[in-house]
Amino acid sequence: MSDISATEYLSRQQELEDEARKLMPWDPRSCTYEKGALRQQVFACRTHGNIGICYSCSIQCHTSCDIVELFTKRNFTCDCGTERDKPKSENQQTNEFRCQLRKNREPDVASLQNVYGHNFHGLFCSCNEEYDPDSSAVMLQCVLGAECNEDWYHDYCIVGKGKEKQGAKRKADEETLADGMPPLDSFDAFICWKCVSKYDYYFQKLMSHSLAEEVIAHRIQRGSLEEKDLSRSDKKRPIDDVTDGSIDYSLTLKHGYSKQLAKIKETLDKKTDKLYKFLDDLVPFLVNDDPVYEEPEDTATGADDMVSLLLQSSVQREQAVAGISAFNSLKTRLSEYLRPFAESGRVVSGEDINNFFEGNEKK
Ligand SMILES: [Zn+2]
Ligand SMILES: [Zn+2]
Ligand SMILES: [Zn+2]
Ligand SMILES: [Zn+2]
Ligand SMILES: [Zn+2]
Known part of the structure; x- marks a missing residue:
């Protein structure tokens, strides 16, 4: 830093910013407001x-x-x-x-x-807690969101257990889900008990439809270990055992649920069936494709391509592992790591980026 001028430093800082921007998985150059x-x-x-x-x-x-x-x-x-x-x-x-x-x-x-x-206050789940990056608890987002505003839930809160009960065991084996939670690969989407309860009438109708078992993967009862695995239950029997009072349960949906819901919709009377109205008006995003908007990706080439791929996969991995992760803290650490490169005018290589993430993982 000693033998470069401030102007030079600033212009390199700009280059670094441009470089860092290039490395971001999505192009952060336009606001989506419009x-x-x-x-x-x-x-x-x-x-x-x-x-x-x-x-x-x-x-x-x-x-x-x-x-x-x-x-x-x-x-x-x-x-x-x-x-x-x-x-x-x-x-x-x-x-x-x-x-x-x-x-x-x-x-x-x-x-x-x-x-x-x-x-938006940084609080999640029915337990109203901040996200804990050190916790190994799995968090699931409610795909329906009408009642919960697409909240995130701890697995132990979904089954109605306290955090304390699960904590000690969790440390020993990080892969362990809370008792009563179905394996994560056995379903595609989660609907929280608050949203199920709000639309109880429609969910009962849905669950008694003859194609219900093509859509619903599990019913997860809160507060008991009784988890009804519908895929293993009698194939011919409609799912009618939900009238026993309590609607304190969440649902999970099978892979390909949208297609199956569309099929169910086709069997219903457009004009008179309330389940049709529910699928058509209230939850069309469950039936139709509902992609997440993404900023256009930067069109990097050659070595840059590799660097941005590395960054992208690391960010995704970090998100997958940490759930609601501190993307910005990663970005800050990366800028800090890249600063000496800017100061000395050295070119950032894929190897440097690799070193960053290797060092980062040990933290
Ligand atoms: Zn802005
Ligand atoms: Zn914006
Ligand atoms: Zn701000
Ligand atoms: Zn919770
Ligand atoms: Zn919900």
Whole structure:
């Protein structure tokens, strides 16, 4: 650093930023606000009044904020630089950009569709706790979300057990799921007991349909070990044993459930059947393809390709392992790691990136 000028340093810093940006799995150059309500990656900013922001804004506009990664939410519009995005301090210059990407100087109109649940305060599950990166508990997101706003649940809360009961055992064998949880590869999607309860009437109808067992993988009772594995039950018998009072159970859906739900829909009377209306109006996203919006990927070539692939797979691995992971802390550590390269003007190679992640895994 001693023999390069400040201007030179800054321009290298810019190069480094460009480089780091290139390494990010998605291109963080545009805010999704103008695209309106999307199913997209959402990040909560606890520094700016717990607003939800898009992936790009989390990287470009809220760099030094306290960010919580929420993964995906449906019908969400970025709130960076809207009326909900309160300036950090009173003496913020009024002519500053509200969103660094949209470059608006006046706050934009905030979407009325955004639903703000406790996730935006960094709290998850029915136990209302912060995400614990040191816990090996598995967390599942509710695919329906009508009641819970697509909340995340601990496996032990899904089966209605306390965290303490599961904790000690968990340490010995990290792969162990809470008692009563079906193996994760035996289903594709999870619907929490709150959402099942909200639509109890329709779920009863669905479960008594002759094709129900093609869709429903498990019924997970809360508070008892009794977990009814529908796939193993009598094939011919409709699933009618749910009228025994309690609706305190979650459901899991089989792989390919959308196709099967579409088949079920076809058997129903469009005009009179309430289950048809449910599938058509209330949960169309379960029946139809509902992709998560992603920013276009950078078109890197050659060595860059390898580097970005490495980064991408590491980020995905970290997300898969940690669940709701601290993507930003990874990004910060990577910038710190890359800083000496910028300072000395050295070229970053795939090997360097590899070394970063190897060192990172040991942390
Ligand atoms: Zn945004
Ligand atoms: Zn912020
Ligand atoms: Zn922004
Ligand atoms: Zn919980
Ligand atoms: Zn739910």
